[in-house]
Amino acid sequence: MYPINLLLDNCPCLIIGGGNVAFQKAKGLLAANAVVTVLAPEICPQLQNLVQAGQIIWQQRPYTPGAEAGYTLLLCCAGDSTANAAAAKAALARGQLVNVCDKPEESNWTTPSVIRRGPLLCTISTNGQAPAFSRWLRLHWEEKLTPAYGEWIERLAAIRAEAQSSLTSSQARQAFWRQALTDDIMALVAEGDQAAAEALLRQKLQHFCEEVQHENH
Template identity: 25%
Template sequence: MRYFPFFHDLHNKCCLIVGGGTIALRKARLLIKAGARLRVVAPSVGPELQSLVAESGGECLFERYNEHHLDDAVLVISATDIDVVNEQVAGDCHRLRLPVNVVDNPSLCSIITPAIVDRSPLIIGVTSGGEAPVLARMVRSRLEAIFPSRYGLLGSLASRFREAVKARFSDGEQRRRFWEKTLQGPVAEQVFANNLEKAEQLMAQAIDQAGDDTLGEVYLVGAGPGDPDLLTFKALRLMQQAEVVLYDRLVSQPILELVRRDAERIYVGKKRDLHAVPQQDINQRLVDLAKQGKRVLRLKGGDPFIFGRGGEEIELLADNNVPFQVVPGITAASGCAAYSGIPLTHRDHAQSVRFVTGHLKEGSSDLPFNEMASANQTLVFYMGLVALPEICLKLISAGKDPKTPAALIERGTTPNHQVHIGDLETLPELVKNTEVHAPTLLIIGSVVALHSKLNWFDQ
């Protein structure tokens, strides 16, 4: 991140614009909305721009730029098409440590003006650092659609009740919980329906009836196989509400970045034969944190109910009467297979699919290989990298064709996604001679033969 976003209070403060044409006019329109007092310097200034300057209580100086024009300015925008003037303005501002934006020349800028979504008092700024302004405007357009204009009314309503909420809740954490609950409940719905009087009544009732929360809640959320675009909307919402997050090794860094910034993060990941925190301790910690009144996010790779031990965790929560929610995630079998062009079922290849844990217990496996050797089914082994040679050998011994296609997918759906293709005979040797990184997923069945035709992720 090269540019750090700030929001600058420009009310009744002098902002200098060098240039009097169309580009200068566009910048002036933005600045005057923030209450800035405009000073425009240019040999010629368009009539509409002159009118905006007069409206702001500023001044138009019909002359060429010089350093004295910077006096009293808190922000400078150079909007000319003359390179030597832009360079002079930028150089003077850099020397005086005065924020400057040179339109369409990021190398001369110390600040970048973003694409703005104005839902005052809610303001959203989007920037590409000047490198892809059209992309920034596209993102702004999407945000305009997501956040209707009445979000501004919701912000104004919150502002009017801010002092009453402060008086009701002495603790900052309680205030934050109140606002998060209220601003996405019935109050917000009434605002969006333009029933402002009803919204104010509901807000007053919510303040009067609010009690002290002595018991928190646990969110058991599936983070999917690695690509953050595969998260559900509900998962994202709860990730932004939680005050504490317990996450495992399979949660990718881009997904972890979507958790609320000020949330306490506790790593409880597991590797083969190495558990950072024993499972029973994880279960108990969820209970303990919730009883402290915390909103706790248990973030798990894939789906929490498919080899994720999520059932064990919420069972203890239920025993202790701790409220919880479960948000399913895209399991690794679905995500990795889809990103590899391997359909788990197909009319011509497989009419069933079986999910199996590939972990060996005490160095051996007691899986029903005779059942799994039957044709017309897809086998998916989770965590099967170490057991790969034994899995393939036992399937062959149980009667499965040694030439059955097999794929080992490493770090599926992430930028490091790799697919190793072979069959029951050749794949163990291929993997043995290849550096493979966990997490991995093993898929066995004739559907794997479709990989070369249907793979889209690496194209």
């Protein structure tokens, strides 16, 4: 396995099958801003709600060869394993990204457990061997990863942009961040005082820049 973060904004993605497994996969793809089409003769009530809300497209028919053409990514979760296998084989031959929900060996990617906090994305996988443990680890880490991290990342990105203009070498920027982002700052974030954490970090940046300037003279 090799982890990558796919940027699927506006990419056409096809889910074959319309049961509960398909619904879980549709939610994950919508969270990544993909354009989701479900291909199945029947779909579950939760998917019907998404169709009515205009969030997904439904092609009301069984899989036929060629239906996979034009999609960036394919998820095969039909109740019919022959249809799943045929779609996967055809899509792999076209070089598409393919997952068969109960056949990792027929896929070129698998679905991890996911935790999102704004731009933060944490994923857990067991190479298909123990999904129940992926779920347990997700629940375990969800408690530790406070929702505040989403906003904190936005604040860090702004300070990072400032550090990029005030510290000219990448070595200096790396040295700054490695000594600046410390447990005391993260404790303030955990306590809910992001403003104090940000102020402390800015103070450290200012001192660091002064030291660098001093060394250069």
